[in-house]
Structures are given as C-alpha cells and as structure tokens.
Amino acid sequence: MHNSKAHIWFIAPAIILMIIILIFPLFLAGGISFTDYNLGNKTFEWVGLENYDKMFNRKTYVKMIWATATYVIVVVPISVVLGLCAAMLLNSLRFGADIYKTIFFLPVMATLLAMAIAWEFTLHPTLGIVNSFLANGCGGVREFILGFHWLPWVDSQESWYAVACANNMDFPYWLKQKNTAIWTVCFIGIWQAFGFNMVLYLAGLTSIPRELYQAAEMDGAKSTWEQFKLVTWPMLGPTTLFVVTITTIRTFQVFDTIEILTKGGPSKTTYVMMYAIFEKAIQQNLTSIGAAITVVFIGFILVLTFFQRYVIEKRVHY
C-alpha cells in the first residue's frame, strides 16, 4: 500500500490528549481519594479508606446518596415513558406533529441554567403564575381536578388543595420546602429530558416496518394496546435500552438546577453527587473527600454503561 509514517502524526495528538485529559484523571482521582490532600497543600499523607469510610457513615453523604438515587429513580422512568407516549401520539397525528415536536424539544436546546431561573419565578410563591393559578381556582374546577376530588377515596374537605385554600392560600413553596423541593427539581429534570427521548423514539418508530402491524392484525391483535404489546414495544427494545442508559447517565450528572435553585437544601434533601463534589472540593477545598465522591460517581456510571454494552445489548436485539 503505502509506506508513509503519516499515521503516527495522525494518531499521536489524539492518543496523548486521551491519556492526559481522560485516562490520567481517573487515576489521579483514585489516588487523591486515598490521601488527605487538599489543593494548596505542599504535602499529603496516605489515609487508606478513611474518606470512603466518612462517605458511607456520615449523615450528609448518606443523604447525598438518597437524593441522587431519588432523582435518578424518579426522572429516568418518567421521562422515558413520557418521551415514548409523546412519540407515539405524534406519530399517529394527521397534522401538527412538527409543531409539537419543536415545542417539546425546546427545553433540550435552551440553556438549562436560564430555564431553571425561569422555573424559579414560575413557581415562586408570590410572583409565580403557578401558585396564582392555583389560588384563583379555589372552589372551582381546578380544585376538583388537581385536588383529586374525582377519586372516590379523596375527601373534598381534606385534599391538599382544599386545605391550602382554607388556610389563606397556603400553597407549597415548591423549591423552599423540605417535602417538595426534591420533587420540584425532579419535575424540572423531566421537563428538560423528555423531549430528547421523544426524538429518539420517533426515530425508532419510523424504522418499524408497516407489514408487522398488518401481520399482527391478521393474528388477531386488533386493539392498539395489543399491537403495542406485540409489535411496537419489542421492536423498540434497542431504542429503549439506549434511551434509558443515556438518560440515566445524564440524570446522574444533574448540577445546574441544584446549584442555582436549592444549593442542595433544604436540609440536604436535594444534595446530589455532582453538587456535593462541587461544594466539598471547590467551595470548601476538601479535595480528597471530593475525589472519593468522584470515584464512586464514576464507578456508578461505568457499571451502568458496561451493563448496557455487554449484558443486555445481546438480549434485546431480535
């Protein structure tokens, strides 16, 4: 073929950069996590597993694991299911699908930090339109629907909505209250993520051959639900796997909304891992603890990705 040594010059920069920027930091984080090193210190000592010991036994870090797990477990399934539902609805529309697609994709595009602030005002207890919408609805249809009065077991005097109306419009302070903050942040996470999943599912849906539906109908699967079970869901297997993995990885990395809106509070209910790394290592200069959290964080993500690549991937391809 050719005898040039050009390939060395082509791959060398990439290899060097991969080693310095991506691989070396992995080891550096691992190394620092076994020391008491803080940025600016001249010396350090090896402390073994002390940092990890702190992490799994101190209340703060237990709360951190809880907050992260809650966030991931809530946001991933809901945003995936919403994405799938939206994709299927859009796919079955006769007209207007493109407009909805654009609207639902906007949150994916827009600067998340700006949107977090916009949500903060939208949900603000006195300035926000959400709480004023709720307050204006006391005693009306809104109360009936959103207070779940239509469910037979909900007492219309005792529902959260009715109680708030009775107590001088005492609606939740969404982001400032211990029992609502994490759910509100989850909601913003879902709001931001589902459009991305929708687009991936739309691509997945177009690749399902029409004949499969006809065949299913011949086999007696007449209702939409039966066809979904028999054709759509199995055919979307690879897409779903991919969507779940990528959403999980992105969800683990939540930072912007937490930093700007809750700072991990109230009482650490929204203290997710990325924010913990930032707060400990950068703001409080506890580099070694931050490194230990980093190692656990990377561990989670690597396990997840391996799980996708080598365990399930073989099983979902038909």
Add this chain to the structure above:
Amino acid sequence: MEAKQYIGEGWKHAILIIGAIVVMLPFYMMVSMSLKSQQEIQSISGGLIGAQETQTFPVCVKTGYSEETCTMKPYQYNYWFAFEKAPIPRYLMNGVIVTLSIFIIQVLVALPCAYALAKLRFYGREFVFSMVLFCLLIPVHGIALPLYVMLAQAGLVDTYSALILPWIISVFGIFLMRQFFMTVPDELIDAARMDGMGEYAIVWKVMLPTAIPALLAFAIFSVVAHWNDYFWPRMVITGNRDLFTPPLGIREFRGGIDSDEFGPMMASIVTVTVPLIVAFIIAQKRFIEGITLTGMK
C-alpha cells in the same frame, strides 16, 4: 367511523396542547417578565406584555442617571438597563470564543485520527481504537475534579485555557468520524494517492469535504453542549468577569433575586438565551439531528 377518528384526533391534540402549555410555561414567564414593569410583575397583572405605560424608573435614577434618561416604556427600560448593568456583549463574545475554539481544535485532533483508524493499516490500530471505545465510557463531568486539580497546579484557573483545554479531545468525535470514513470508498483515496497527494492533503482536501454533513451535525452537538455548559465554567472561573461565559453571566444577573428589579434581570437572561433558540428554530432538523447524535451507533 370517520367521526370516531376525528374525535380520537381531537383528544390527542387536547393532551398534546396541555403538554405544550406546561412545556412553554417558563418561556412565557421569562419573556413576559422581561417586558413588564416591576409593579406588574409583583402583582402578577398585565398578561404577557403589560400595559407599557411610559414611566420614570426609581432604581435607574438612584443609580445616577438623570430623570429624563430614566423615563421610558418598561420593555425599553428593561433591555436598556440590562445592557447598562452588565457587559452582555462581552459574555456572548466569550461564549463564541470558547465554543468555536473547542470545536476547531476538536476537529483538528479528531479528523486525522479518525482517518488513520478508518483507512490506514498500521501496527496497533486495533489497540488505539479500543482505547477510543474505552474513553467513550468516561463521563466527562465525572473527571472534572481531577482535571481541576491539574489545571490549578498548572496555574491555569481563571483563564481561557481552563475553559477550553479539557474539551479539546472529543473521543466521540473520533468515533463518529471514523464510522463515517469507513463508508468512504477506498478507490477515492487510492485515486488521490495516484495523483500524488500526500496523506495530509488527503485528510484535508479529500476526506474533509466528504465529511461536511457529519461535521455539521457534530458542530451543532459540540457548540450547543459547550454554549450551555454551566458546571465546568463555574468550577474554573472564580471571579474574573472578563472571562464569564453566558451561563455564568446568567448566574450573576440572578444575584439579587429579593432586592433587585426583575425586569432587567429577565431581559439579560432572555438576551443570552435567545441566540441559540433562534438558531434552533431556523435550522430545526439539523439541530435535532446534531443533538441526538449520541443516539447514532
């Protein structure tokens, strides 16, 4: 039958419209607040754009401007005062500098490497490729702390380099370009060699032009990600306003949520957010393609 189908269609639109309203809520709030006066914002009145009565703005007068300068319509005031208070063009320019530098260096590094991996035969090729695959697994935000330690040791915190350096290697870009180059026929390259072109010339004069569609998608992917990134700039830029990227600017505007005027604050946020959204609406298809690139295999 026909009627039933129309009802079905109607239900679908009803559900989707409710969804669309919820999705648009913060956008509405943002634009609306950037147009209205402080009183209208606080009393939640005036609908989307408010009454737009010409008035004198006390905060503006307190800042030291003459009463005459401070008398105007709310929307004019909000946007004018936003630009008076913060160097917004500077933030936007920093955003452009950082995202473009990152993208250009990413391409300079990734393209030759991808070409070598796809079209050249050499000892260790498989090893290099599996290294790329391994690096794809590393969560970039996850290694932020060790990278920060390295940059701090090198004395690079609070510089453009800190914003750009960690991102100049995109293993995803290498992977993507390699997959793309695999589809380019060998004859094209052989013909170029026959014409006496060197390998460098082949990369930039033959491969680059064929890769334009893939590069464009990658450009959007890369630029959107780094334009919107807040985590990394927040780590490495501590106080130097001259280096603020748009998201750091946004954070600064928000500063005094309880004391400040909300109108100019939202006006700044809208200004910073709008360029990307407009670009998205103009070139939707390309954007969706680019951002969901990670969905390609």
